[in-house]
Amino acid sequence: MKGDQHLITGAAVATFNVAMYEQIVTNWTNQPAVDLVINVKNFIIPQNIIVATIAILLFALGLLAPDCDSPKSTLGRFIYIPIEHRTWLHTAYIVITFAILGIFLRPFFLFAIGYFVHLLFDSPSKCGICWFNPSGYKHYSNGGKVKKGHVVILYFNDITAYILCAVVWIFVICYVLGVMDLVPSLETFVDGLDSKFESFVSLFIH
Numbered sequence: 001m002k003g004d005q006h007l008i009t010g011a012a013v014a015t016f017n018v019a020m021y022e023q024i025v026t027n028w029t030n031q032p033a034v035d036l037v038i039n040v041k042n043f044i045i046p047q048n049i050i051v052a053t054i055a056i057l058l059f060a061l062g063l064l065a066p067d068c069d070s071p072k073s074t075l076g077r078f079i080y081i082p083i084e085h086r087t088w089l090h091t092a093y094i095v096i097t098f099a100i101l102g103i104f105l106r107p108f109f110l111f112a113i114g115y116f117v118h119l120l121f122d123s124p125s126k127c128g129i130c131w132f133n134p135s136g137y138k139h140y141s142n143g144g145k146v147k148k149g150h151v152v153i154l155y156f157n158d159i160t161a162y163i164l165c166a167v168v169w170i171f172v173i174c175y176v177l178g179v180m181d182l183v184p185s186l187e188t189f190v191d192g193l194d195s196k197f198e199s200f201v202s203l204f205i206h
């Protein structure tokens with residue numbers, strides 16, 4: 001995916017999470033679960049407005065950072081790290097490292113989440129990515145390599161990547177309309193999902 005596509009899908013994921021948060025704090029009756037969700041949200045987005053703004057900017061940066069291994073990418077034009085594309089910068093190790101850093105320097109937690117969302121949307125591309133580089137590749141005699149056992153392909157070029165962006169946004173808009181109780185059929189659907197999600201969470205949190 002290109003930089004703008006990562007920003008588009010990242011914005012969709014963020015919007016979906018905000019809507020889901022609203023749905024949980026408004027509808028759920030399992031108070032310990034609601035308290036946990038509020039604490040997690042306050043951890044990820046600190047209440048100090050300056051720290052929260054830095055965190056949100058770092059989320060956007062995290063959405064673009066993995067492609068610093070490509071000199072033509074949105075961020076790579078400014079900060080280029082000369083290593084093979086979609087190898088070390090596209091791994092779970094970096095997400096974990098920044099998530100741990102985020103425990104101490106809070107805004108970096110959102111950077112880690114942005115980074116994770118980038119990897120998530122690169123994963124269903126034609127070649128996929130290898131979350132645990134360098135292991136897990138299938139090597140071909142012509143020098144090519146593809147993630148071993150890679151089967152989920154949702155897009156394979158620029159146009160199909162934009163179609164995926166549109167599909168993700170249509171889903172998010174339907175969800176938001178349901179949460180806002182604007183379309184009765186979507187409201188029924190979202191409330192059904194919501195109550196199932198609450199019962200599932202209640203299995204673990206009482």
Ligand SMILES: [Zn+2]
Pocket residue numbers: 001066067090118122
């Ligand atoms: Zn990438």
